[in-house]
Amino acid sequence: MxxxxxxxxxxxxxxxxxxxxTQGILIKKQIGxxxxxxxxxxxxxxxxxxxxxxxxxxxxxxxxxxxxxxxxxxxxxxxxxxxxxxxxxxxxxxxxxxxxxxxxxxxxxxxxxxxxxxxxxxxxxxxxxxxxxxxxxxxxxxxxxxxxxxxxxxxxxxxxxxxxxxxxxxxxxxxxxxxxxxxxxxxxxxxxxxxxxxxxxxxxxxxxxxxxxxxxxxxxxxxxxxxxxxxxxxxxLGRIVEIGRDEEIYEHPTHPYTQALLSAVPVPDPEARERRERIILSGDVPSPTNIPSGCRFRTRCWKAEERCAVEVPVLAVPAVFRSVPGPAAHDSACHFAEEKQVVPPEQAAGEAPDGRADGRA
Incomplete structure (x- = not known):
């Protein structure tokens, strides 16, 4: 790379x-x-x-x-x-x-x-x-x-x-x-x-x-x-909430939204599918004309607290991971970033259940 x-x-x-x-015909006025x-x-x-x-x-x-x-x-x-x-x-x-x-x-x-x-x-x-x-x-x-x-x-x-x-x-x-x-x-x-x-x-x-x-x-x-x-x-909703090398994002996600996305990826192995935790987000994506204050993901996040409504999280390595080098130490815009493996290990490694390449491309 x-x-x-x-x-x-x-x-x-x-x-x-x-x-x-805008609204108006002859005189247009911006309303948002x-x-x-x-x-x-x-x-x-x-x-x-x-x-x-x-x-x-x-x-x-x-x-x-x-x-x-x-x-x-x-x-x-x-x-x-x-x-x-x-x-x-x-x-x-x-x-x-x-x-x-x-x-x-x-x-x-x-x-x-x-x-x-x-x-x-x-x-x-x-x-x-x-x-x-x-x-x-x-x-x-x-x-x-x-x-x-x-x-x-x-x-x-x-x-x-x-x-x-x-x-x-x-x-x-x-x-x-x-x-x-x-x-x-x-x-x-x-x-x-x-x-x-x-x-x-x-x-x-x-x-x-x-x-x-x-x-x-x-x-x-x-x-x-x-x-x-x-x-x-x-x-x-218009911003990057987590960024890192592919193995960091797929095997060591720290942002709740990334974890929810990965939990929705289809898994071909029925046994692995049963072991995987499925994260279901509540509510709909907010309108880009009325973005929530603070963290824009807070209205659908199970970790949201009062701090999330008033303070915009910065896209940076979370403080909890800064002193411990490793794959979880990558940029994530979350006040309560926490490493969570949601893709089964054999799928995270890019292999099918029998150990062969999964044939994605």
């Missing part, structure tokens, strides 16, 4: 995105805001994969859009190689965008149905002509099709002639066209069948080594995220 402290390629600090709520992202911090190291997980609506995709500048943040900074890209525009922003590309969630709507595969993958060369001479572009597109496991002869076909998995490979090829350094993958396999998910995840894994890529991999499937990620960040 990359050492993010030594060689960071992306540094996100205090990232905020609020969408204003949807706090989609409300203070996100993380570092992505060169050659590293950072997985981001959480419930639907927690702000994962909004973070992804801000990383590639499809959305402008309300506040905060996104530093690429030390330069804050949120302050860039024009040619400077265009140059940075070449190095940070995105793979979208839905392979059915992210490809223009009126364009051939060759035109879709080659379109980045029209925007960045310096990336490939005009006479070489068709050859480059054929090479990219081959790299992602598609027949180069498919270059003149249209998106409707491909399956979902093949379409996502086309999307990946388009993302690779400019030889970027960072790929932001926003739930790239959620719309695919399980067997196809495995193929696409293995493809992304191989491409990372071949092209020296760094990934921000966003998903809600915890097993897929663990398979591909070096570190994992858990988001809840």
């Amino acid at each position: 990359a050492d993010t402290m030594v060689d960071p390629i992306l540094e996100v600090s205090g990232l905020v995105k609020h969408y204003p709520l 805001a949807v706090k989609a992202v409300d203070g996100v911090d993380f570092v992505l190291g060169r050659g590293e994969t950072l997985g981001i997980v959480g419930e639907s609506g927690c702000g994962k995709s909004t973070v992804a859009k801000m990383l590639v500048n499809l959305e402008r943040p309300t506040a905060g900074s996104i530093k690429y190689k030390g330069e804050d890209i949120t302050r860039l525009s024009g040619r400077a922003l265009k140059a940075v965008r070449r190095n940070i590309q995105m793979v979208f969630q839905d392979p059915y709507t992210s490809l223009n149905p009126r364009m051939t595969v060759g035109d879709i993958i080659g379109e980045p060369y029209e925007i960045h002509p310096e990336a490939a001479p005009k006479g070489d572009r068709r050859t480059r597109v054929r090479e990219l099709l081959d790299v992602v496991g598609l027949n180069p002869e498919y270059i003149n076909r249209y998106p409707h002639q491909f399956s979902g998995g093949q379409r996502q490979r086309i999307g990946i090829a388009r993302g690779l066209a400019l030889r970027p350094e960072v790929i932001v993958a926003d739930e790239p396999v959620s719309a695919l069948d399980v067997s196809v998910q495995a193929q696409v995840i293995n493809l992304l894994d191989r491409l990372q080594n071949d092209f020296d890529l760094s990934y921000v991999f966003i998903a809600h499937d915890l097993s897929i995220v663990r398979h591909i990620s070096d570190r994992v960040g858990v988001m809840y």
